[in-house]
Amino acid sequence: MSDQRRLVPRTDQLLADPRLRSAADRLGADLVKAVVRSTQERCRSGEVQPDQVAEVALAMLPRSASSLQPVINATGVIVHTNLGRAPLSAAAVEAIVMAAGATDVELNLVTGRRDRRGRSAMAALAKAVPDAEDVHVVNNGAAALALAACALAADPKDTGRNVVVIARGELVEIGDGFRIPELLESVGAVLREVGTTNRVRLADYADAIDEQTAFILKVHPSNFVMSGFTSAVSVTDLAGLGAPVVCDIGSGLLTPHPRLPDEPSASASLRSGATLVTASGDKLLGGPQCGLLLGRAAWVQRLRRHPLARALRVDKLTLAALEATLTGPDTPVAEALIGNPADLMARAVAIQAGLAHVIAVEVVSSTAAVGGGGAPGIELPSAAIALDPGLAAPLRTCHTPVVGHVVGGRLLLDLIAVPPESDVVLAEAIQRVVGQGTGDKQCT
Numbered sequence: 001m002s003d004q005r006r007l008v009p010r011t012d013q014l015l016a017d018p019r020l021r022s023a024a025d026r027l028g029a030d031l032v033k034a035v036v037r038s039t040q041e042r043c044r045s046g047e048v049q050p051d052q053v054a055e056v057a058l059a060m061l062p063r064s065a066s067s068l069q070p071v072i073n074a075t076g077v078i079v080h081t082n083l084g085r086a087p088l089s090a091a092a093v094e095a096i097v098m099a100a101g102a103t104d105v106e107l108n109l110v111t112g113r114r115d116r117r118g119r120s121a122m123a124a125l126a127k128a129v130p131d132a133e134d135v136h137v138v139n140n141g142a143a144a145l146a147l148a149a150c151a152l153a154a155d156p157k158d159t160g161r162n163v164v165v166i167a168r169g170e171l172v173e174i175g176d177g178f179r180i181p182e183l184l185e186s187v188g189a190v191l192r193e194v195g196t197t198n199r200v201r202l203a204d205y206a207d208a209i210d211e212q213t214a215f216i217l218k219v220h221p222s223n224f225v226m227s228g229f230t231s232a233v234s235v236t237d238l239a240g241l242g243a244p245v246v247c248d249i250g251s252g253l254l255t256p257h258p259r260l261p262d263e264p265s266a267s268a269s270l271r272s273g274a275t276l277v278t279a280s281g282d283k284l285l286g287g288p289q290c291g292l293l294l295g296r297a298a299w300v301q302r303l304r305r306h307p308l309a310r311a312l313r314v315d316k317l318t319l320a321a322l323e324a325t326l327t328g329p330d331t332p333v334a335e336a337l338i339g340n341p342a343d344l345m346a347r348a349v350a351i352q353a354g355l356a357h358v359i360a361v362e363v364v365s366s367t368a369a370v371g372g373g374g375a376p377g378i379e380l381p382s383a384a385i386a387l388d389p390g391l392a393a394p395l396r397t398c399h400t401p402v403v404g405h406v407v408g409g410r411l412l413l414d415l416i417a418v419p420p421e422s423d424v425v426l427a428e429a430i431q432r433v434v435g436q437g438t439g440d441k442q443c444t
């Protein structure tokens, strides 16, 4: 055995180090032991000095027991699906922590009896959309639509109605290969497509409706724009046909937003006569992943009592975050949406000045997007730091990863979706990767 091998500190010795012991309390003994073992291995091979094993093992430990990492979203896309969609407000994060232990989610502490699950989150949602007679929440937007189709259109024995009438231009693929028409068919609904890709008229719907029609579905084309020779039918006109109208508005905007004139809202859809509205909680609403169902009391109750509802039930953390999102201060998404380009530019200039002694970065005005299935085609004026595209990979592998986007041969770090308090971390990350050059080295 070589000297080096004999000098490798023993596992029990290392695990007795108070710093590694406290890490084991926080992260789990198995995880810490695995990191210690791999560091001993590196010591055996001469890569780590024997007296450095504990330090190196400590540095190798993950920040938390989950390997999900916090990321700075400098993509210029406010609701980025690959980055977990809406970042939660501080109020929502606090609510999640409070609800994490035992909590009164289904218990009335005054009477000591079982109570309606998530009643306060439901009350907050109902209060935010007074046009809804009743509300329900499931796991995501797709689940909301699946539950609606399953409860209202999947069982012809029950109602004799299992046909969903939908315009061909609204047969939407949401993303990652998932398609709304296939989702509806997967729970047993039968689709009756009307119109053409670009145009549909009221008469097309009127001709398609018969005694088998469960509902008309109006899907918001939330991730693409059709322009040119197009026509669609308004919710008001559809509601006039007599069949129930379900609106999948997607984005979760509860009331109209001045900056997003073409984005449908739950209130406006219900006021126009929609029987039921479905939407996501983690897009423009800025809350946790969930699916909102809002509308006529009798319909919402049928959904809530359907057996599938139990399989789509949201957990206490979601309920806590949703309520805090609805009742708390403006969400990060709401703040980004009203972001003032001059303020963003001033932040970019401050970052530039702070880096002047290390690297000359360029500040540019940029165009940001809402993203995540909301307000397609809307361009939001923003500001960005422009860097060498070779820095994209090192920045993504930083201690706090920074994700930008490469456009026109430059890496743009757009500030619209970066919380102002993260500017310092972003500047530090740039400083660190510049210090290392633009190779494929990792930034640690």
Ligand SMILES: *Cc1c(COP(=O)(O)O)cnc(C)c1O
Residues within 6 Å of the ligand: 140, 141, 142, 143, 174, 219, 220, 221, 222, 223, 248, 249, 250, 251, 279, 280, 281, 290, 291, 372, 373, 374
């Ligand atoms: C995003 C979206 C969905 C899917 O919602 P998830 O919350 O992602 O399940 C469905 N329909 C429309 C119109 C959407 O924009």
